Amino acid sequence: MRYSQAFIPTLKETPAEAEVVSHRLMLRAGYIRKLTAGVYSYLPLGLAALRKVEQIVREEMNRAGAQELLMPMVQPADLWRETGRYEKYGPELLRFRDRHDRESCLGPTHEEVITDLVRGEVRSYRQLPLNLYQIQSKFRDEIRPRFGLMRGREFIMKDAYSFDKDDEGASIAYQKMYAAYQRIFTRCGLQFRAVEADSGSIGGNFSHEFMVLAKTGEDTLAVCQDCDYAANVEKAAINARAAEQDDPLLPLEKVETPGKRKVEAVCDFLGISADKLVKTLIYMVTGVSESEGDVSSQGYAVAVLVRGDREVQEVKLKNLLGATAVELADDKLVFELTGVPTGYLGPIGLSMKVLADFEIAALRNFVVGAGEKNYHLQNVNMDRDFAVDALADLRQIAEGDPCPRCGGRLGQIEGIEVGHIFKLGTVYSSAMQAVFQDHEGNERPLIMGCYGIGVSRIVAAAIEQNHDENGIIFPAAIAPVQVIILNLGLKDAAITTVAESLFVQLQEQGLTVLLDDRDERPGAKFKDADLLGIPLRVTVGARLSKDGVVEIRHRRDGQTVELPPDQVGSYLSAQIAAAINLPA
Ligand code: ATP
Ligand code: MG
Numbered sequence: 001m002r003y004s005q006a007f008i009p010t011l012k013e014t015p016a017e018a019e020v021v022s023h024r025l026m027l028r029a030g031y032i033r034k035l036t037a038g039v040y041s042y043l044p045l046g047l048a049a050l051r052k053v054e055q056i057v058r059e060e061m062n063r064a065g066a067q068e069l070l071m072p073m074v075q076p077a078d079l080w081r082e083t084g085r086y087e088k089y090g091p092e093l094l095r096f097r098d099r100h101d102r103e104s105c106l107g108p109t110h111e112e113v114i115t116d117l118v119r120g121e122v123r124s125y126r127q128l129p130l131n132l133y134q135i136q137s138k139f140r141d142e143i144r145p146r147f148g149l150m151r152g153r154e155f156i157m158k159d160a161y162s163f164d165k166d167d168e169g170a171s172i173a174y175q176k177m178y179a180a181y182q183r184i185f186t187r188c189g190l191q192f193r194a195v196e197a198d199s200g201s202i203g204g205n206f207s208h209e210f211m212v213l214a215k216t217g218e219d220t221l222a223v224c225q226d227c228d229y230a231a232n233v234e235k236a237a238i239n240a241r242a243a244e245q246d247d248p249l250l251p252l253e254k255v256e257t258p259g260k261r262k263v264e265a266v267c268d269f270l271g272i273s274a275d276k277l278v279k280t281l282i283y284m285v286t287g288v289s290e291s292e293g294d295v296s297s298q299g300y301a302v303a304v305l306v307r308g309d310r311e312v313q314e315v316k317l318k319n320l321l322g323a324t325a326v327e328l329a330d331d332k333l334v335f336e337l338t339g340v341p342t343g344y345l346g347p348i349g350l351s352m353k354v355l356a357d358f359e360i361a362a363l364r365n366f367v368v369g370a371g372e373k374n375y376h377l378q379n380v381n382m383d384r385d386f387a388v389d390a391l392a393d394l395r396q397i398a399e400g401d402p403c404p405r406c407g408g409r410l411g412q413i414e415g416i417e418v419g420h421i422f423k424l425g426t427v428y429s430s431a432m433q434a435v436f437q438d439h440e441g442n443e444r445p446l447i448m449g450c451y452g453i454g455v456s457r458i459v460a461a462a463i464e465q466n467h468d469e470n471g472i473i474f475p476a477a478i479a480p481v482q483v484i485i486l487n488l489g490l491k492d493a494a495i496t497t498v499a500e501s502l503f504v505q506l507q508e509q510g511l512t513v514l515l516d517d518r519d520e521r522p523g524a525k526f527k528d529a530d531l532l533g534i535p536l537r538v539t540v541g542a543r544l545s546k547d548g549v550v551e552i553r554h555r556r557d558g559q560t561v562e563l564p565p566d567q568v569g570s571y572l573s574a575q576i577a578a579a580i581n582l583p584a
Helices: 021-028 044-063 077-082 111-121 167-187 263-270 314-321 331-338 358-362 427-431 455-465 493-508 522-532 542-547 565-579
Strands: 032-036 039-042 074-076 095-097 103-106 130-139 154-164 192-196 206-213 219-224 230-232 253-256 278-288 295-307 325-328 353-357 366-369 375-380 390-392 410-425 435-437 443-445 447-454 483-487 513-516 536-540 550-554 560-563
Touching (some): 044 154, 077 103, 130 167, 192 219, 206 219, 263 375, 278 331, 447 455, 493 565, 536 565, 560 565
Antiparallel strands (some): 095 103, 219 230, 536 550
8 A cells, every 4th residue: 555545544643532542543543533423424444444343253153163254234123023122222322114104123233143043944953053253243232432432322343143953053163262362362362351240131140241441441340369269240240239237226217417418417417427328329220120011111210228438339320120221310300209409318218129238237327318309217127217129239349348259358440342152042042932942852042152342442452452653553463554655755766666665565465565655754644643542663874875774663662773775575474474373
């Protein structure tokens, strides 16, 4: 590729809309352009990086025995109704009607389509196991598309689905994918960690997420400092009920707390610490409720009690209720439902279901809102003063909590989810009658697994982990171009001859090369080479005429070497080979 003819529209100014570094740099380096919220065009260099990632994913999936296919993006609503997900999936599923008034949706994931395909073709255990995957655009109407490719509405995913005849086979399929994912993210040059995960709206009972460690990650991971336990905080369990305190129960007391609504203000005012106060939060719940057994699209309200120094973990709440979604009620709604301004709510006399975190049962003589403006209650005790409908693990694990596995100390780090693997069991095959005949001729539902990778998100995550103040520093394996040659003497015949012949020779060696043959100042060329993040830069300029050498500079550490042109090819090939992570 010649820079003078290439479509690489770099920007001098930092685009105002970009909040995170990968988004900023991908716009500035001319890798992507936004069409509309969460929808991007991949320009030639952006596409080249994406293709590198796809290729690694493809090679490792094939190596693990999976087979590539390609399924449609437009999907009929009736198929989704078979699993109940047409209603349950929520507003992320983009639903529409075609000219014949048939309801359809854009695929956010493909369990229904693949299960339909396989139930039509697989009859016998002899056709199993099977693992099928695709690399394709997905559409999810995300509530908050942001951070460029990190959370798009249209994005590229690799999704794979395994089908087995028994649990043992399904476990082997899962392990194979786990190992393939380790290889994929290692080859992409990422620092990552596999963590235990919640299985979300896809369902099923066992899953891991692969997290790229980066401060801009939207996920928080609980990581044990003493054993190898690591889990998404959505999942990280707080097993034990806290030990009960044995202080004597004191008489209930109403106190005036004028204008004190926030936990901190109430605690300061009453001279207590936040772990002596219990927050009452109202959530609106939508979807199927296990106890009520109905689909309530309107939603119903529940109250959740956690200690003042804790946060409700909404995924745990959602799972406990078997709900599609839970959302914290705003001040207005809280007032409509309870007649109490937020900040003064308490569990006593509330006319809705009350759920309490385990810790509440252990507390003695705590403070809650009085259910009346400007008042709180002191010396409140569960059971004596109010009843709860359920006690459960409802809070988010906190720094310093004990590890659920070894009792050691937990820390927290941020991560970007780049991959997710699930054991699905027979959730989909049972709902869709995807069955096979076993050895004895009995019909049984297929046992499934599903395995996603955010291919476009990987490119962004790699940049979050690999950049400096001058631009991107691509890991060699996924760099759109491996070498950039700067011709700093366009009018100098000797310099141009060497630059041009290196350009030809390096490509013949199998390297991908960008020749900067633009009529630009050297400073501008150096700046752009850094911004684009190309791992190796070859500068052909004054040093050639003077000493017969060109300069090679490594983007990552700025290290330089000078070599005569005839040694450049073998040096670069060796460097690229060494920089590409190939697991054994
Ligand atoms: P998230 O919690 O980030 O929304 P998810 O749990 O909804 O992710 P999955 O359904 O497991 O994601 O999808 C598989 C993979 O697709 C994810 O691991 C992630 O890498 C990628 N992915 C999901 N949503 C997006 C998105 N909006 N933009 C880019 N990549 C995404
Ligand atoms: Mg999601």
